[in-house]
Amino acid sequence: MHEDILKEIKKGNRDAFRHLYDEYAGYAIRTAKAITRNDELAKDAVQEAFIRVYRNISSYDSTLSFGAWFYRILVNECNRLLSKEKKTVAIDTSLMEGNPQLTEHSEEGVSDLYGIIQHLADLYRIPLLLKYIKGFSEKEIADILNLNHNTVKSRLFNGRNLLREQLSLMEMEGK
Numbered sequence: 001m002h003e004d005i006l007k008e009i010k011k012g013n014r015d016a017f018r019h020l021y022d023e024y025a026g027y028a029i030r031t032a033k034a035i036t037r038n039d040e041l042a043k044d045a046v047q048e049a050f051i052r053v054y055r056n057i058s059s060y061d062s063t064l065s066f067g068a069w070f071y072r073i074l075v076n077e078c079n080r081l082l083s084k085e086k087k088t089v090a091i092d093t094s095l096m097e098g099n100p101q102l103t104e105h106s107e108e109g110v111s112d113l114y115g116i117i118q119h120l121a122d123l124y125r126i127p128l129l130l131k132y133i134k135g136f137s138e139k140e141i142a143d144i145l146n147l148n149h150n151t152v153k154s155r156l157f158n159g160r161n162l163l164r165e166q167l168s169l170m171e172m173e174g175k
Contacts, residue, residue, distance in 0.1 A: 034129045035078040049074040072144040116166045124159030
């Protein structure tokens with residue numbers, strides 16, 4: 001399906017691009033919010049990512065999944081905007097609370113978990129979000145973040161350990 005749409009976009013078909021936008025926009029905004037921790041920056045990042053996709057569709061390498069290519073652009077755009085912004089932003093827990101993968105947890109538990117993830121260094125936070133919230137494989141995350149596969153595995157491992165430590169501390173505090 002994507003290949004046909006991508007061919008049409010390369011020909012300049014705006015309806016095909018609209019279809020692609022409709023398919024990815026919701027996921028993109030949630031991912032951008034999780035990375036930037038800011039609604040306005042997330043919206044800007046998504047808008048810029050789609051503009052870059054439209055302008056650079058001819059450079060898309062079909063050996064990489066379109067989703068991985070798109071999310072690489074989106075993550076890079078989020079990082080670019082964050083580096084421009086350079087200020088502390090509030091945590092938006094609404095992204096995790098509606099996630100069907102986490103419905104077995106209480107809302108408070110989801111908020112706590114998301115809060116811990118949001119306080120991790122980007123080094124661990126972004127791979128964890130891409131893996132467990134967006135569902136990308138380690139290889140896809142490596143492609144998206146332009147990292148070595150083993151580096152991604154290491155960051156996921158260390159990120160999970162940091163999460164585990166923080167959750168243990170919360171349990172000991174009786175939260």
